[in-house]
Amino acid sequence: MAKEGKKPIGKIILIVVIVLVVVGVIGSMGGNGSSSDNANQPATSQEQTATSEQTTPEPDPEPYTVVDETLISDNPYMAVIAGTLTNNTDSDKSYIQVEYVIYDADGAQIGTALANTNNLKAGGTWKFEAASTVEPDEVASWELADVTGF
Secondary structure, three states: OOOOOOOOHHHHHHHHHHHHHHHHHHHHHOOOHHHHHHHOOOOOHHHHHHHHHHHOOOOOOOOEEEEEEEEEOOOOOOOEEEEEEEEOOOOOEEEEEEEEEEEOOOOOEEEEEEEEEEEEOOOOEEEEEEEOOOOHHHOOEEEEEEEEEO
16 A cells, blocks of 8 residues: 655655756856847957056056166275166155175175165165175176165
């Protein structure tokens, strides 16, 4: 004899799952026609320009420029790198420091040269001499390592 009053729960759950899957598939395929019609069309040149202008900001100019770097070797015990630094920012700097790494003929680092100053105006220039404890005849090359300003 069959039991009466008991509903087949497994079949109800299966039907609910199938209905949810069908609704999900239909929902992902459609929506309203106007948004899906424009989704696959290429952007106009005005839209492309507006997008690229929004995503590509202008690069900030370098805050400091260093030019005219030369090795001064009139002191036999101390190599000095001279140059000119420009403060390209819109603000006065209470402290500026330049640092160079000094190399020998083999490309090995043999020292550093430093110079610093105070109260450089916005747009101002500073003629510096970065001193080191390396003898000038040992210096084959150098490179600007860092400019610090605040």
